[in-house]
Every structure is written in structure tokens, then in C-alpha cells.
Amino acid sequence: DIVMTQSxxxxxxxxxERATINCKSSQSVLDSSKNENFLSWYQQKPGQPPKLxxxxxxxxxxxxxxxxxxxxxxxxxxxxxxxxxxxxxxxYYCQQYYSTPLTFGGGTKVEIK
Amino acid sequence: xxxxxxxxxxxxxxxxxxxxSCEVSGYTLSDHYMDWVRRAPGKGLEWVARSKNKINGYTTxxxxxxxxxxxxxxxxxKHSLYLQMNSLKTEDTAVYYCARAAYLRGFDYWxxxxxxxxxx
Numbered sequence: 001d002i003v004m005t006q007s008x009x010x011x012x013x014x015x016x017e018r019a020t021i022n023c024k025s026s027q028s029v030l031d032s033s034k035n036e037n038f039l040s041w042y043q044q045k046p047g048q049p050p051k052l053x054x055x056x057x058x059x060x061x062x063x064x065x066x067x068x069x070x071x072x073x074x075x076x077x078x079x080x081x082x083x084x085x086x087x088x089x090x091x092y093y094c095q096q097y098y099s100t101p102l103t104f105g106g107g108t109k110v111e112i113k
Numbered sequence: 114x115x116x117x118x119x120x121x122x123x124x125x126x127x128x129x130x131x132x133x134s135c136e137v138s139g140y141t142l143s144d145h146y147m148d149w150v151r152r153a154p155g156k157g158l159e160w161v162a163r164s165k166n167k168i169n170g171y172t173t174x175x176x177x178x179x180x181x182x183x184x185x186x187x188x189x190x191k192h193s194l195y196l197q198m199n200s201l202k203t204e205d206t207a208v209y210y211c212a213r214a215a216y217l218r219g220f221d222y223w224x225x226x227x228x229x230x231x232x233x
Contacts, residue, residue, distance in 0.1 A: 040219030042158075049210050049223035050150075050158065061221070093158055097219055100174045102148070102160040
């Protein structure tokens, strides 16, 4: 099984400041045939289902604000919120869909400082 | 508009059974992989089961924690996905979500979730 490890567990950021979340996979999720990382990021607000933000490690889902960006390849990935807004308070998860069992990181809770 | 609506959650005793349903609309169910994902209280997201699409023979896969106890199925004519849960344990307590797997993109649509509580 591919283990996904996120850090930090939580962070508090002032409005307008940058938030950075890290995700490491225990093995590469780069698909060599498609040259894409099978890594997605989700945002989950209280009482709501998760929402897909990023797929292929760095491609924003339609409608997602451009302050959200993803980077990384292989086993190390980052989600960056360039200028935190109040509505970004949520738990963020990375997920690999390279192989089953599909696995998620433990989540990072983002709060306003 | 794509929609996924779960039902069937509730309170059940340890060792009991429950069947969850997920009715979908706005797309052709048979074209997509469909999954169940859960979130236990105070915990993160956990993948539970997968039903591949028609072209892949509706093959199913399970997390080790539920294999042999849970069964995922679908009825495309009823636009519905199911999760039969048997031999339930207290650690199965969670909100269960059905989710549509977009081709090579992760889960692009989710239901609102249904709460399953396993307790005596």
C-alpha cells in the first residue's frame, strides 16, 4: 500500500498570507506511460463533502480559484494557497490514485490567525 | 447537473447489517468508476470500496479493513450504487460518501454523505 504523509497537521495563517501544505508518498505516484503524477488535493469544510481542487499534482479543477496551486513530482508534493481568504478555512487532503488501495493523507487543518 | 444522493445510514448494533444507497443523476453511471469513501469521527478520509465501469467489467476492489464484510454493487438501470455492510464493528462508525471517479483525475463529484453509527 502507498502511505501518504501530510505535514503539518494544522496551521494558522493571517489573511492574505501564504499557506503551504506538504504531502509525501511512500513510493512514486508518477505514471511513466502518461508522464503524470496521480496525485490529487481536496478541500473539506465542516458539514460538507470533500471538493476536488487539484489533480495530476498541479492541474486546477475547473472553477477553483487560482490562489490554489499544486507542485511536486514522484514522492513529494505541495499545495499552496497564495493569499489565504476566510473561506479557505478547511481540512485539506492529498490522495494518490496511482494504485489501489487508494490512500489519503491524514489531513491538514487550516485556520485563520 | 451531476448529483449523488446517499441514503440508508443509521444506528446499528455491532454485528448487524446495513445497506447504503447512492442515487446518481446527470450522467451515465455505467461510464464511470464509483467508490465509497468514509470519514470516522475525528479522523481523516478512508477509501472503502470501488466498482469499476462497464467497459472494465464492473470489477470490484476493497480496503483490507472491510474486505469480506462489505459488498459494493450497482444497478445502472436504477442509476444507483450500493454498499452492503455486514458484521459491522464500532470502528465502522463514520460518514459514508459515494464518489464518482473522473478518468485519471481523482474524485470529481461527491454525495453529501450518510452517517452510520455502530453502537450497542
